[in-house]
Amino acid sequence: MHYIGNGSSTSLWFDNWYLDGPLLSKWSSRVVYDSGLPLNATFNAIVLVDSWNWAAAMSINLVEIKSRMTSYNPNSNIEDSIRWLPSPNGIYLASSVLASLRASHPLVPWFKLVWFPQNIPIMSFILWMAVRGRLPTRDRIHKYDPEVVTTCVLCNSHLESHAHLFFVCLFSRAIWTQLLNYYGTH
Template structure:
């Protein structure tokens, strides 16, 4: 586990920034002092020899009472670096590390904000609130999520993976088993759905997968639920 964490150093380094004070606690080449990240990466392994600054130099080695003491720039990348460094004003305070996300300093570390920053961002699907909500049982929510993406190992998927399986639906024995068939197209499932929707007094219920998820999001409100409960209570009386 520790080795896996060490492999994430480069990714974590993109969130770390050093605020320069007296420069005694920061290495000029290795620490992320500027928006260019680690200077040994930005200027390359030949950077120390070209710039004339030793690889083990501290930032304090390049600071005098009058400000920065840097060798003359010889390359455009060095000039860009100097232009940025010239805006940093050293002080008598100690250097400090700052955790930044999207360029904004964070008061505390948040794994949620870091994950949202590094993960691929996709457009929110219409059925999001129907699957992921506070009242959801995690096991059920994950199963629903997998079915929504058609990732559960139904027989048709097992067959597509090269497994020698009978693709016929075990419930009706008439058609091949798939996600859509199990929930809506199977005669056994259709009978169950008709009984449930009739008992709950629900009309115009979609009988295909994607429209049904969108429909659930429109009816799963406190008002709709209270009406359903009232109707069921009246039937019981």
């Protein structure tokens, strides 16, 4: 059984006491008119000691609201309390704010290649940008500034793009080959 406090300061229409959130976030202001209650009504306007005291339903929306309230048991002897809904225990914490704002995504396979404990942050950031195809190559800059020359700055013969710089360009391929030979991995 879910108990609701006395509602002396809880807004009937705007506060989050209802199962689906604030009433006016789900239904139009027409439901206020149909209820016969003012827009600034508090929750205690629909409670009589420990039972509901709604006026006769004048609309299908009010019938739906009332039918979904059967699991609630109002109790005028319980004080109102404030709960932070994104937190499982109702306590406001900065970490619960961050968790509610941050979208959760599964880790990509290359995560540990880029972000590891001994990384150099700027290098990891640049590698992350490269893996995501977000480096400011000339083909990307050209989309925003049509006057930018799009030929590769290294070989001066092809369109500068991520694929060209890392896999096709003869100049960068020669550098990668020398680095791999130097470290004995090629």
